[in-house]
Amino acid sequence: MDTILWPLKVAVAWVMVYIHKFLVLVGMHDGSGAAWVLSIVGLTIFVRILIMPLFVRQIRASRGMQLMQPELQALQAKYKGKKDPASKQRQQEEMMALYRKHGTNPFASCFPILIQMPIFFALFRVLANLEKVAEGVYPGHISIGPLTAELAGDVQASTVFGAHLSDSFMNTDDMTTKVVTVIMIIAMSATQWYTMAQLSMKNMPESSKNSDNPMIRSQRVMMTVMPVFFAFTGVQFQIGVLIYWVTSNLWTMGQQFYTINRMPAPGSEAEKKFRARENAKRARKGMPSLEEEERAKAEAEGTAPTGGQRAQPVRKNRQKKGAGRPSGAEGRSGSRPDDGDGAKTGGAGDANDSDNATTGGGGSSRRPGGLTDEEIARRRYERRARERKRAAARRKAQNKKRRG
Known part of the structure; x- marks a missing residue:
């Protein structure tokens, strides 16, 4: 040896x-x-x-x-x-x-x-x-x-x-x-x-x-x-x-x-434990949690699970008749374009912004109001970030007031 x-x-x-x-x-x-x-x-x-x-x-x-x-x-x-040998192989x-x-x-x-x-x-x-x-x-x-x-x-x-x-x-x-x-x-x-x-x-x-x-x-x-x-x-x-x-x-x-x-x-x-630590650090800095950031990214990429009513299958002849005609909440309530921040306009709210797409023609990638999924997700993310920043500022002011 x-x-x-x-x-x-x-x-x-x-x-x-x-x-x-x-x-x-x-x-x-x-x-x-x-x-x-x-x-x-x-x-x-x-x-x-x-x-x-x-x-x-x-x-x-x-x-x-x-x-x-x-x-x-x-x-x-x-x-x-x-x-048997074949199954094992x-x-x-x-x-x-x-x-x-x-x-x-x-x-x-x-x-x-x-x-x-x-x-x-x-x-x-x-x-x-x-x-x-x-x-x-x-x-x-x-x-x-x-x-x-x-x-x-x-x-x-x-x-x-x-x-x-x-x-x-x-x-x-x-x-x-x-x-x-x-x-x-x-x-x-x-x-x-x-x-x-x-x-x-x-x-x-x-x-x-x-x-x-x-x-x-x-x-x-x-x-x-x-x-x-x-x-x-x-x-x-x-x-x-x-x-x-x-x-x-x-x-x-x-x-x-x-x-x-x-x-x-x-x-x-x-x-x-890692997520809890990271979310605590992000909250102190007024940043979104890991879960919110991942959800916003998934929405922007179009991979997030969608809520609301499941779209029912439509026969080809009915698809042709309905081509170019507004459907869903937009057609029924005459909703107007919104700013992507989730404000209700004509009965269409935040849920309609993210989940109810127009289905005219072959199914456009834009939502009511002409905004894409990515634009809606980005605006929602920015709105939530502003809310978290204001909440952090309020907590800081309250803590300062208590210490004073």
């Missing part, structure tokens, strides 16, 4: 040594001590910055998996009970098409961990061979890259709460080292569990959290299995490796916290 991992071991040693040199340059103690502990923390941060694009891809894939859950469940219901093909449609795959969330595993094992082997490097008996090499015998001795002598970086629970009889190892294993398992729970508990739509959802079932299994796996294997890890893994988990927690708060998944609990 050392032969296979040698290039990575040299890279790990290079990063640790030069981070240590930088820490000494800014005033930390040279030789054994905290600078070598922080060099492992620096190695972790360096690796996480390098794999940042994979984290972004993981978040996008996770969001795509969440958004496709209703379609995936419908597909599973479609082929439920069909065990069609189900697999439709499922892969669904993954391509949403730009995701079920393995994207594993990429950051898989990429880190070789680095993790390389650090494990560097720390395991410190004694041989320090004594000059490392087979085939006198150093690991820039990690010379003298520096290896300094790393080996460095401690965390009295436990040496190269010691593990299984290779020492020192009780202090065993206690520190157990505490760090608990911290590693707890942070691993929480990083997985953040995605499934806070950043997933409520509709996807039922037990029939295979994604939820797999995530719950992973939330249980991964921390237990690390708890049992952690007794073999050196203190330095445990520092690396705890730091990596804390970094992941911070990344996820930022992402969930700034870019939550649609329909999730995190999105509700």
Whole structure:
């Protein structure tokens, strides 16, 4: 294994040594001590910055998996009970098409961990061979890259709460080292569990959290299995490796916290809190809420659901007879053009402005009064903005009066 991992071991040693040199340059103690502990923390941060694009891809894939859950469940219901090879093949093909449609795959969330595993094992082997490097008996090499015998001795002598970086629970009889190892294993398992729970508990739509959802079932299994796996294997890890893994988990927690708060998944609990925060900020500035802005945009684009009475189908001969003749509220009440602000003119109000189009000929895109949907939506938006601004000014004046 050392032969296979040698290039990575040299890279790990290079990063640790030069981070240590930088820490000494800014005033930390040279030789054994905290600078070598922080060099492992620096190695972790360096690796996480390098794999940042994979984290972004993981978040996008996770969001795509969440958004496709209703379609995936419908597909599973479609082929439920069909065990013949042809049905299974069609189900697999439709499922892969669904993954391509949403730009995701079920393995994207594993990429950051898989990429880190070789680095993790390389650090494990560097720390395991410190004694041989320090004594000059490392087979085939006198150093690991820039990690010379003298520096290896300094790393080996460095401690965390009295436990040496190269010691593990299984290779020492020192009780202090065993206690520190157990505490760090608990911290590693707890942070691993929480990083997985953040995605499934806070950043997933409520509709996807039922037990029939295979994604939820797999995530719950992973939330249980991964921390237990690390708890049992952690007794073999050196203190330095445990520092690396705890730091990596804390970094992941911070990344996820930022992402969930700034870019939550649609329909999730995190999105509700995000909208509440944004709407409160907008209200203080006299701006429309997110919902109002989205509704105005949808109305302007003609994609908003329309209210009022459903238009009944008309035969072709009756369409020809009615061509060019006003219909609906305009024809019955003789409504006059309005200014788009919703003022009632001749019996046609705000609802008629937005929902009752003239149907002469082939169905014009203009409303009564000659205004387009976009113009009506823009004027309504401007009117509401003015009302919010006046309301904010009144609240400000009232607050000032109360303070005075």
